[in-house]
Amino acid sequence: MPRPDAPSWIVVGRTDGGVVAALLDADGAETGRHPLTASDLPGWVAEREAADAPRWVWNDTPQWYASLLRAGVRVGRCHDLRLCHAILRSSAYVVRGAMRGAGGWDAAPFVAVADSAPALFDLDGAERPAGPPDDLDEVLAEFARQRGAVASSADPSRLRLLLAAESAGALIAEELRAAGLPWDAAAHDRILVDLLGERPPGGGQPEKLAAAAARVRAALGDPTASLDSQPKLLRSLHRAGVLVESTSRWELAEHQHPAIDPLLEYKKLARLLSANGWAWLDEWVAGGRFRPVFVPGGVVTGRWASSGGGALQLPRQLREAVRADPGWKLVVADVAQLEPRVLAAMSSDTALAAAARGRDLYAGIVESGAVPSRQQAKIALLGAMYGATTGESGRLMPRLRRAYPRAMGLVDDAARTGEDGGVVSTWLGRTSPPPSEAWAAAQSQATEAEASGADETRARRWARDRGRFTRNFVVQGTAAEWALAWMADLRSRLHAMPPVVEDLAASRSGPVFARRPHLAFFLHDEVIVHAPASLADSAAQAVTDAAAAAGRLLFGDFPVDFLLDVHIADSALKG
Structure with missing residues (x-):
């Protein structure tokens, strides 16, 4: 005291x-x-x-x-x-x-x-x-x-x-x-060998990646096709009759051609090699720990960024390499539909909060009768928050506005403010940046008597883009505030637990955390706690209690649930 x-x-x-x-x-x-x-x-x-x-x-x-x-x-x-x-x-x-x-x-x-x-x-x-x-x-x-x-x-x-x-x-x-994230380098290497083939001495492509590349080139009928340069790959695809505008996975998957499946496989394997391959393992994992560099507030909405190690990603195929030390457990927890739940709370939309209470929010929307399927509920609500108001999402928006007028009204108002050149703020007061001088000049030029049709089209497009940004800013930024409150409360709860007395192999976590449960990783709506096995259940309960406390801290007694998926295991791989 x-x-x-x-x-x-x-x-x-x-x-x-x-x-x-x-x-x-x-x-x-x-x-x-x-x-x-x-x-x-x-x-x-x-x-x-x-x-x-x-x-x-x-x-x-x-x-x-x-x-x-x-x-x-x-x-x-x-x-x-x-x-x-x-x-x-x-x-x-x-x-x-x-x-x-x-x-x-x-x-x-x-x-x-x-x-x-x-x-x-x-x-x-x-x-x-x-x-x-x-x-x-x-x-x-x-x-x-x-x-x-x-x-x-x-x-x-x-x-x-x-x-x-x-x-x-x-x-x-x-x-x-x-503290670092416990990481089994040998397990990581086994995963890479299984997916990519043996590490080639002196660099170069591993066997399975090279085989996937050969299948793509054979299907394209172009033995010299460059698969790692988007402009060159697009030209090869166009020559083969695959008339895509980009090489994104989503656009490629819409086309039927023998080259598509091996190309998607190649891109997946190449991404693994470049982002988390052997070079990454050599640079970022040492002494059984991955120690990324997080940058709090590194994104304009308040979300964290990373300045090294790709901290804000944890590929599913590598989660098996995230392994607790002997005598310890990992408590892995993520929030289901964090941003829609935050939207319900900050807009005081009791109907949307009811859809989220104790269950999958999208299933709750279906049960309310707003839309007929979970996939449609997800498309519509994400479209409302991210500004995808055309196509399937746009068709479903009127239903959401009738069912959840407060929530939809909040993001619609934020969009209009952005389109008009205004700024918006999160629940606690982080404010979006004003529009650029170029944006303001384009809007002004479009109102001049001599403005061309191209000027007016550009101004409308830029206004809509800014509206999509401010529409999402208020929700994503407030979700980041909730996550900070969650982690801060959880940090205190974990530290309040008595340190274990048994000799545990966690000295690699440093002197502060060698005998205590502690936060080991954070990814927007997910945390990983490294806990002595004897305290794993208590740590898991602390994770859940901290989420409820964060909701009360920000939104008082508004009845919204922040539903968690929590599991205790030796690795971060979920079943």
């Missing part, structure tokens, strides 16, 4: 003399400073975390937290100034000009370093990668600026929740990299 006089915030930055921590009370008033050496910092942070449980404030989480984790120090909460600046700079909730004077805070995130790299707190002149300002006075000034912007905003409570969730995501991203 924190002491009565404990600081609410501890701001970490640098001065000419090294690292300095400034202690702030709940009102943001400074109550003291502590100069620290590189060797002092982890121990001092651990002591203050245990005694005071403050919220740590720093310029960029990777710059500070990665080294703390390597030293065995975990912090409960932080405020990441770089990520929060990006939200406040663009949020429609923030008073115009409130973030003025914040130069330098739009810098790229600190680049994660390998465990063997020099410590980030080495003060002996080692060059540090560029990032947002870390000078203590600048950090304090930006923190004050952000607190003021939130306080004067149109909805401080929502923004505070968003900033806390975004900052929690920054901690989680570093912890995911520190």
Whole structure:
């Protein structure tokens, strides 16, 4: 329990003399400073975390937290100034000009370093990668600026929740990299050999991939056809009478030709080799762990991105290689139809929420009588959220609007706002970027008396494109907020479990996670927890409880279920 006089915030930055921590009370008033050496910092942070449980404030989480984790120090909460600046700079909730004077805070995130790299707190002149300002006075000034912007905003409570969730995501991203995803390199190699053939010495195509290529060329009657260059492949297909406009799987599958099946097989195998083949295995898996580099808030909607390792994909054919350590289990959980459920909650559409209660949402839509089949329900609802309002989806839209007027009204309003050049915001206040100058110029030119038909057509097309973007922005962005709340709550629940005392082979997860259940992977609507076998059931329950808590945190008592598929196993491969 924190002491009565404990600081609410501890701001970490640098001065000419090294690292300095400034202690702030709940009102943001400074109550003291502590100069620290590189060797002092982890121990001092651990002591203050245990005694005071403050919220740590720093310029960029990777710059500070990665080294703390390597030293065995975990912090409960932080405020990441770089990520929060990006939200406040663009949020429609923030008073115009409130973030003025914040130069330098739009810098790229600190680049994660390998465990063997020099410590980030080495003060002996080692060059540090560029990032947002870390000078203590600048950090304090930006923190004050952000607190003021939130306080004067149109909805401080929502923004505070968003900033806390975004900052929690920054901690989680570093912890995911520190712990790593358990990965069996030998199993991965066996999968590649089974699907592609033996790894060819010195590079080149493995046998089964080369055989698939030969079948394609034979079917095309073109022994020199280039299969990895889309323009050249299109020319070969056209010469063979396959008149496609792209080489996408969906378009190829619509055509009947002897080359199609082997070409689809070739593309699948080539994708596996390039994205997760032996070169990927050599680069990204070491010591039984895959340690990707996540980038919280890397997508404009707030979704995470990756700057290395293809973190935001986990191909089904490789899930067998994701294997728990001896004495441990994997708890794999994903949310069924996350974005439609979020849409029901944020629009307060009780009919859509009822369709989702305790069951597959698309099946619930069919049972309501809105559409006759599950596939039609899926096509229609995804079309409503992603702007595919022509074809089959467009034909079904009137039925959805009658059955779920609040949900459809929300995305339709967001689309109209975008088409008119406006911005939209997520549930907690992340705001879409404004249209580009070129977009605005095209719309203006189309209204001129001398505008051509081509000008008007372009303006309408661009307006519809922007409408599709804003239509999805509000839903995808709010779903990302729910996922952050889910992970943040789950992270706390897992840490609250007592560490196991038995000797387990999880030291590869690092000193913080060697004896505790912990998050090991995240993919938009899926998490993987690595848990001691004795705590696997408790971890699975924590996953479910955290999902329910995230729904209450964002949407109060609105009756929407976030249905999870949770299973405990030795590998991440689902049956």
